[in-house]
Amino acid sequence: MVSRRSTKGASKARRDHINHEIRNMRALLPIVQEDQERLSYLHSMAAICTYIRKSVLFQVGKVQNILTEF
Structure with a gap:
């Protein structure tokens, strides 16, 4: 008998982690809070x-401008 373990919990944890990181990066964008909240995850990643x-x-x-000055 082959034991089949559910990966549902691991998949959800991975998605939650990815979504958390996207929210963290979105917060760093130089746009107002209301606009940040309206962005989907796909649009957030594009921005x-x-x-x-x-x-x-x-x-x-x-850097190139600085190097050409010398």
Whole structure:
């Protein structure tokens, strides 16, 4: 007899953890609280990724500007 263990609890815990992290990252976005709360998790992730890409792009631009000054 093969024992089949339910992974329902583990899956829920994993989803809860992911959702918690998304809420934490969404809170860091430079938008007002009401707009943050209206974002779905998918839209939150899209906004977070866009914010990170722009931050990295502007940091690279600043570093390149500093290097070209010397």
